[in-house]
Amino acid sequence: MERIHSAEFLRSATTAKDFLPPTERPEVAFVGRSNVGKSSLLNTLLRRKALARTSSTPGRTQAVNYFLVNDRLRFVDLPGYGYAKISRTDRQKWARLMDDYFESVLPHAAVVVILIDAKVRGTDLDRQANEYLVSLGANPIYVATKIDKVPRSQRVKALRELRQRVGLAAEQPVVGFSATTQEGVKELWREIAARQEGH
Numbered sequence: 001m002e003r004i005h006s007a008e009f010l011r012s013a014t015t016a017k018d019f020l021p022p023t024e025r026p027e028v029a030f031v032g033r034s035n036v037g038k039s040s041l042l043n044t045l046l047r048r049k050a051l052a053r054t055s056s057t058p059g060r061t062q063a064v065n066y067f068l069v070n071d072r073l074r075f076v077d078l079p080g081y082g083y084a085k086i087s088r089t090d091r092q093k094w095a096r097l098m099d100d101y102f103e104s105v106l107p108h109a110a111v112v113v114i115l116i117d118a119k120v121r122g123t124d125l126d127r128q129a130n131e132y133l134v135s136l137g138a139n140p141i142y143v144a145t146k147i148d149k150v151p152r153s154q155r156v157k158a159l160r161e162l163r164q165r166v167g168l169a170a171e172q173p174v175v176g177f178s179a180t181t182q183e184g185v186k187e188l189w190r191e192i193a194a195r196q197e198g199h
């Protein structure tokens, strides 16, 4: 597992002109439904308590937030999708921001991590997000968040159901992860490193 000697917030971008050049550093982008636990997962991977802001109010992260890790790679916390109380205009702004972001980074082999709530086991929006990212050429890492909420005896079944709902192959690896118990941290770092060695 990667040792974290430094992790710092770089910037928040709400439009494409504020994106950092994807050619400078390898980027690892975290995507998922609002409230799925993206910011918590980032803090857990980086061993920081509150570098990325977390909240019990969904829709909290509304910008593309960049973090520099070990002076080497960037972690990118993306705004969540599927927040019901968002206005139509904000939803369109969000879609535009995501299109701009992925179209700019994917040609540079960015790693995409899709987070899916282990308890919810995937929704239509998760399936659409996955189809969209795969259609743009991403080879995502899949993470089932909040796995602490699923009893161990039900996990195999829960992940099987999650794969079905999101439209993943039965043999697709899915990392069970918990910010609460720190489960899955090593495994996720291993997956991220493996994607980077591929380039």
Ligand SMILES: Nc1nc2c(ncn2[C@@H]2O[C@H](COP(=O)(O)OP(=O)(O)OP(=O)(O)O)[C@@H](O)[C@H]2O)c(=O)[nH]1
Residues within 6 Å of the ligand: 032, 033, 034, 035, 036, 037, 038, 039, 040, 041, 053, 054, 055, 056, 057, 058, 059, 060, 061, 079, 080, 081, 145, 146, 147, 148, 149, 177, 178, 179, 180, 181
């Ligand atoms: N039980 C449990 N709760 C978690 C876990 N990770 C996050 N949570 C809780 O889920 C809620 C949302 O977490 P965030 O990390 O803010 O989620 P997010 O995906 O960044 O949310 P947005 O920025 O609004 O899209 C918070 O109340 C967290 O405490 C986990 O592993 N286990």
Ligand SMILES: [Mg+2]
Residues within 6 Å of the ligand: 038, 039, 040, 053, 054, 055, 060, 061, 077
């Ligand atoms: Mg967040």
